Amino acid sequence: MKRREFIGRAALVPAALATPAIARAQTGVRWRMPTSFPSSLATIQGGAVRLAEKVAELTDGGFRIQAYAAGELVPPLGVLEAVQTGTTEAGYSPGFFYVGKKPALAFDAGVPFGMTPRQHFAWFHHGGGGELMAEVFAPFNIVTIPAGNTGAQMGGWFRKPIDSVADLQGLRIRAAGYLGYIFADLGAVPQQIAIGDLYPAMERGTLDAVEFTSPVDDETLGLNKVAQYYYAPGILELGASLGLMVNKDALAALPPAYAAALRTACAWSYSDMLARYDSLNVAALRRLIASGTELRAWSPEIMAAMRGSAEKLFSEQAEADPDFGRIHTHWRAFLDDQLRWMSVNDVAAENVLIRG
Known part of the structure; x- marks a missing residue:
């Protein structure tokens, strides 16, 4: 071989070795991802869009996901079914929207008197929760990955003061998952209504109250214009995890580098959404109060x-559904340990700061 030819070929080797593995992976992967949220919500729906952007960024544009707002591709509460059937490769929606299909799906997002965002993330990734949720989603041919969290939510908007349990009797309230079951147990009439329909329903008087998320979202939806009383704390929802539901076959078909990029983007999205809520809610609550909202406890x-209703419902569900009972036992033990640890350090320190 001539010396010049050898040097020319050898020069190609470092360039090939320097090419990132992800760039050498299969290119041109395109997924569709419907969500359960309207495009007006820059926090939750925006989280789905930013997740897709992060995946494209990590794969140098080779793996692109198109996010669709509620109703653009499938109905707001049809996301799980779309992913299960392979109509779409992925979907962005909390598991507690689908407890009617399987009660244990609630643990994918959160249940009343449950975990904070940090605790849920720890339980899922390092406490055995991820393995348990994989078993729950397996019959649906879905893999779920935490990809966002709203943080602790407010107690909800009410047309009239709620001073006692008696004031909940017959109250028509939008409440999702086990939150709705608790309100029903206390005499209210929970309804599952698409988020984009909440304002019109309150305006027409077909709803008396709404529990959605927190100040920044509630202000965006205009709920302060149709209800005066805003309740806290959000003890029934200390954090709602938004899951990326992925069709199992679609995930298996991804090149390993793209699958890794997807999981990395989900972890980033979880943290980013929580940070946005923590940052935006303060100013939003100030604006709501300044506009006439009455903040109540x-x-x-x-x-x-x-709390009594929650414990009763969980006990009854555990007896009726072995899967729910098994996961609840594991989940409860992890949460109890977390609460002990937080009481020693984090919460104790925060209470000192709050009291001044």
Whole structure:
């Protein structure tokens, strides 16, 4: 071989070795991802869009996901079915929207008197929760990955003051998952209504109250214009995890580098969404109060009734559904340990700061 030819060929080797593995992976992967949220919500729906952007960024544009707002591709509460059937490769929606299909799906997002965002993320990734949720989603041919969290949510918007449990009797309220079951147990009439329909329903009087998320979203939806009383704390929802539901076959078909990029983007999205809520909610709550919203606290009687109802419902569900019972036992033990640890350090320190 001539010296010049050898040097020319050898020069190609470092360039090939320097090419990132992800760039050498299969290119041109395109997925569709419907969500359960309207495009107006820059926090939740924006989280789905930013997740897709992060995947494209990590794969140098080789793997692109198109996010669709609620109703653009499938109905707001049809995301799980779309992913299960392979109509779409992925979907962005919380598991507690689908407890009617399988009660244990609630643990994918969160249940009343449950985990904070940090605790849920720890349980899922390092506490055995991910393996348990994989078993729950397996019959649906879906893999779920935490990809966002709203943080602790407010107690909801009400047309009238709620001073006692008796004030909940017959109250028509939008409440999702087990939150709705608790309100029903206390005498209210929970309804599952698409997020984009909440304002019109309150305006027409077909709803008396709405529990959605927190100040920045509630302000965007205009809920302060149709209800005056805003309740806290959000003890029934200390954090709602938004899951990326992925069709199992579609995930298996991804090149390993793209699958890794997807999981990395989900972890980033979880943290990014929570940070956005923590940052935006403060100013939003100030604006709501300045506009006439009356901020109120749940009475000790109501909080005790809610907790008692939650424990009763979980016990009944555990007896009726072995899968739910097995996961609840594991989940409860992890949460109890977390609460002990937080009481020693984090919460104790935060209470000192709050009290000044």
